[in-house]
Each structure stands twice: as structure tokens, then as C-alpha cells.
Amino acid sequence: MITIHINERHKERAVAVGLSAASMSEAERSDEQSMDELAALIETAGGECIATVMQNRQSPDPKSFIGEGKLAELKQLIKANDIELAVFDNELPPSQMRVLTEELGIKVLDRSGLILDIFAQRAKTSEGKLQVELAQYEYLLPRLTGMWKHLVRQTASGGASPIGTRGPGETQLESDRRHIRRRISSLKEDLAHVRSVRSVQRRIRERNSMPVVAIVGYTNAGKSTLLNTLTGAQIPARDRLFETLDTTTRKYKTDDNRGFLLSDTVGFIRKLPTHLVAAFKATLEELTYADLLLHVVDITSEDMQTQIAVVEDLINKLGAGTKPCLLVYNKCDRYMGLLPHGENIVCVSAKTGEGMPELLDKIFAILSENDHRAVLHLPLNQGALLDLLRREAAVHSVTYTEEYIEVCVTVRAELWSRVRGYVADKNGVRCDER
Numbered sequence: 001m002i003t004i005h006i007n008e009r010h011k012e013r014a015v016a017v018g019l020s021a022a023s024m025s026e027a028e029r030s031d032e033q034s035m036d037e038l039a040a041l042i043e044t045a046g047g048e049c050i051a052t053v054m055q056n057r058q059s060p061d062p063k064s065f066i067g068e069g070k071l072a073e074l075k076q077l078i079k080a081n082d083i084e085l086a087v088f089d090n091e092l093p094p095s096q097m098r099v100l101t102e103e104l105g106i107k108v109l110d111r112s113g114l115i116l117d118i119f120a121q122r123a124k125t126s127e128g129k130l131q132v133e134l135a136q137y138e139y140l141l142p143r144l145t146g147m148w149k150h151l152v153r154q155t156a157s158g159g160a161s162p163i164g165t166r167g168p169g170e171t172q173l174e175s176d177r178r179h180i181r182r183r184i185s186s187l188k189e190d191l192a193h194v195r196s197v198r199s200v201q202r203r204i205r206e207r208n209s210m211p212v213v214a215i216v217g218y219t220n221a222g223k224s225t226l227l228n229t230l231t232g233a234q235i236p237a238r239d240r241l242f243e244t245l246d247t248t249t250r251k252y253k254t255d256d257n258r259g260f261l262l263s264d265t266v267g268f269i270r271k272l273p274t275h276l277v278a279a280f281k282a283t284l285e286e287l288t289y290a291d292l293l294l295h296v297v298d299i300t301s302e303d304m305q306t307q308i309a310v311v312e313d314l315i316n317k318l319g320a321g322t323k324p325c326l327l328v329y330n331k332c333d334r335y336m337g338l339l340p341h342g343e344n345i346v347c348v349s350a351k352t353g354e355g356m357p358e359l360l361d362k363i364f365a366i367l368s369e370n371d372h373r374a375v376l377h378l379p380l381n382q383g384a385l386l387d388l389l390r391r392e393a394a395v396h397s398v399t400y401t402e403e404y405i406e407v408c409v410t411v412r413a414e415l416w417s418r419v420r421g422y423v424a425d426k427n428g429v430r431c432d433e434r
């Protein structure tokens with residue numbers, strides 16, 4: 001007899017629970033869309049969403065959050081379906097999470113905990129790992145008493161560990177809060193170091209005077225696909241939430257030396273744990289230094305307007321609200337409806353390449369708003385400056401005379417101060433359009 005062994009990883013059976021209470025802010029309430037998204041998050045984390053339970057109340061029950069009756073119903077459902085994990089769509093206060101864990105007798109996570117778990121699973125670079133670990137500890141600190149005892153059993157990381165158990169291991173968690181506080185401050189120091197390395201890189205970049213364009217957007221909108229299409233990068237792009245956690249930057253350059261640096265960033269989602277936003281600030285700092293943001297929107301998503309609002313809110317929170325921004329409606333190849341249009345709007349398909357020329361035109365139009373086009377008369381001994389212009393600016397023509405080198409050039413504002421002293425007499429030659 002031949003036995004075929006299929007190595008199938010056990011998928012934890014989960015129930016998604018959501019509360020919509022009148023006393024909650026609109027963003028905190030659960031609705032059908034946020035529950036669908038929660039189910040997708042459960043799958044992303046490696047679980048299986050077996051059932052969904054929703055509850056409406058005036059305000060959360062101070063003890064059991066969803067109320068006694070609903071709790072009893074949930075218990076039954078869990079028993080009847082061998083459910084091992086309950087995930088709440090709302091952020092659970094530590095005391096209610098403790099009560100729910102005891103009452104239900106299974107693992108209880110909230111949306112923040114689940115997202116943190118996914119991030120822990122995905123973080124690859126040392127910076128990403130530091131950021132996630134910091135966010136996890138800050139999330140855990142107020143929740144230490146009791147509830148994590150049976151949750152966090154073994155050691156950190158590893159793709160096969162149950163949902164909610166990746167990250168800080170048992171030995172660390174069993175030690176006292178002081179230890180965790182110490183760890184938090186050492187993680188913060190490490191991240192500060194990462195930040196200083198970044199600012200050095202940024203200064204080098206500024207000297208190069210390449211403008212920076214940052215791609216932002218809701219998770220799964222197609223940000224990485226766009227970067228890949230424009231620059232030939234090969235970042236994994238998949239139909240999964242939070243595929244990308246690290247910022248990747250690539251150069252886009254035209255034949256005539258115009259170009260920009262294009263950065264892909266971590267996707268946003270509604271109810272993103274505050275600790276995670278704070279921890280990812282170093283990565284997302286890229287946004288505040290960008291010359292232009294491309295806000296990528298999945299036009300096929302039923303939830304598009306909320307997604308746009310969530311991303312805009314986070315852009316504002318990160319201090320990049322005043323940046324020039326293009327709204328890039330993506331996945332137009334799969335959309336049959338009326339396409340939006342407007343000055344700062346482009347409709348594209350990152351997958352088929354449709355709309356890329358128009359997108360690039362708009363990018364260059366915004367980036368070149370502060371450009372200077374001029375005729376320079378460089379002294380003959382300024383060959384090095386001419387070399388710099390050839391590398392960093394768009395040189396339209398070069399003519400050598402006996403007294404000077406005449407250069408017709410378009411330069412970015414950053415480089416202008418280096419060359420403005422050489423601008424030819426106003427009555428001199430004009431720098432004609434090519």
C-alpha cells in the first residue's frame with residue numbers, strides 16, 4: 001500500500017466577533033465590511049474563519065463587552081463547532097479581554113492583537129522586526145495579568161506557531177513588567193539608531209538632488225505592483241493583506257536625466273493599532289520627506305471611500321498632510337463603472353501598464369514645478385560642475401566658446417543655488433525648448 005503524506009498545516013478554527021455600540025465612535029464600530037476584512041485578516045494570519053457573530057448595543061457591557069446573552073450564544077457556537085480562537089473586531093480593554101478569555105475557555109484576540117501577529121509573521125528585515133517587537137511589548141504591557149498565561153506558551157516567531165503567539169516568548173513574558181519596560185527602552189534606542197542611519201542616507205540623497213515620490217495606500221491596493229511596473233523592481237506582490245512591511249526604494253530615470261526615487265511603503269488598514277503606527281514611524285518617515293505622494297486606491301473595492309478616508313487620516317497623523325498628492329485609482333482593468341477624473345487624479349492598471357504615461361506626466365509636472373530652466377556661462381575651469389549637471393540635471397545643449405562653456409539646462413530647486421551665479425546675461429541666448 002502506498003501512503004501519501006500531505007503536510008497540511010493545521011488551520012486554527014476561529015470565530016469573528018464584532019460589536020457596534022451607539023456610544024462608540026464611528027471608526028470603532030463594527031460593520032459588515034470591517035467584519036469581512038477581519039475574516040481576511042484571520043486567513044492571512046493562518047486561521048480559518050468558521051463563523052461571524054455581530055452584536056448591537058447601546059454601549060459595551062462593562063464586564064463581558066458583548067453582554068451576557070450574546071456571550072452564552074457565543075459559548076454554544078464555539079462548543080458546537082470546535083472553535084479554538086475568538087477574534088474581536090474592536091479593541092478590547094484588558095479587563096474585558098480577561099473576562100472573555102476565562103468565560104469562553106479559548107484564546108481571545110482583538111483586532112490589534114491579530115494585526116500585530118501578522119506583522120510579527122511577516123517582518124523580515126531587522127528594522128521591521130524591531131518595530132513589531134516594540135509594538136507588541138507596548139500592547140502587552142497593560143494586558144499582562146493573567147490572560148497571556150495560556151496564550152503565550154512557547155518561544156518567539158516561526159511561521160507554524162498558533163495565531164497570537166508569535167513574538168515575545170514565554171520566558172520574557174513571565175518576567176516582571178520592569179523587564180519589559182527595559183526591553184521597550186532598548187528597542188527604542190535601537191530604532192533611534194536606525195533612524196539616524198536613515199537620515200544620513202537621506203542627506204546623501206538630498207545632495208544628489210533626486211526628488212522622492214512615496215507610494216501610500218490601503219493594504220492590497222496594488223502599491224508594490226505599481227513600483228514593480230514603473231521601475232522593474234521585483235517586490236513580491238500578492239493578493240494578501242500586509243504583503244509588504246518594509247520600505248523599498250527604486251530609481252526611475254528617463255533618457256534625458258529626469259528622474260525620481262520611488263518608495264513603496266507598508267499598507268494601511270482601518271483601526272491600525274496605535275502602537276504599530278508609532279513603532280512604524282521610522283519606516284513611514286519616508287512620507288514626510290517625500291516631494292510627492294502617490295495615494296494608490298483599489299477602485300474595485302466596495303469599501304473604497306472608507307479606505308481613502310483611513311489613508312488620508314493616517315497621512316495627516318504622520319505629518320504629511322500638506323504634501324502634494326496624486327490620487328491613483330488602480331485596478332481599472334477590472335472596473336466597469338465610470339472612471340473618476342480631476343487634476344490630481346489618475347486612473348491606471350498597475351498590472352497591465354494602462355495609464356502609466358499619464359501618471360508619469362502628472363508626476364513630472366508636479367516635481368518640476370520648482371525647476372529652473374536657464375542658460376549658464378560656466379568658466380572653462382568648471383568642467384566638474386558640468387559633469388555634475390550632466391548627472392543630476394537635464395542638459396539640453398552645451399557649446400564651447402573661447403571664454404566660457406554655454407550650457408542650456410533645467411535644474412531642480414536644490415541644485416539651483418550652485419549654478420545661479422553663472423546664469424548668462426538676460427539679453428544673451430535663450431534656452432529654447434527642444
Ligand SMILES: Nc1nc2c(ncn2[C@@H]2O[C@H](COP(=O)(O)OP(=O)(O)OP(=O)(O)O)[C@@H](O)[C@H]2O)c(=O)[nH]1
Pocket residue numbers: 217218219220221222223224225226236237238239240241242243244245266267268330331332333334348349350351352
Ligand atoms: N486586476 C488587477 N490586479 C492588480 C492590479 N494591481 C495590483 N493587483 C493585484 O492586487 C493584489 C495586491 O497587489 P500588491 O501590489 O501586493 O498590493 P500592495 O498595495 O502592495 O499590498 P500590501 O503590500 O499587502 O499592502 C495582487 O494580487 C496584485 O496582482 C491591477 O492594476 N489590476
Ligand SMILES: [Mg+2]
Pocket residue numbers: 223224225236237243244264
Ligand atoms: Mg505591497
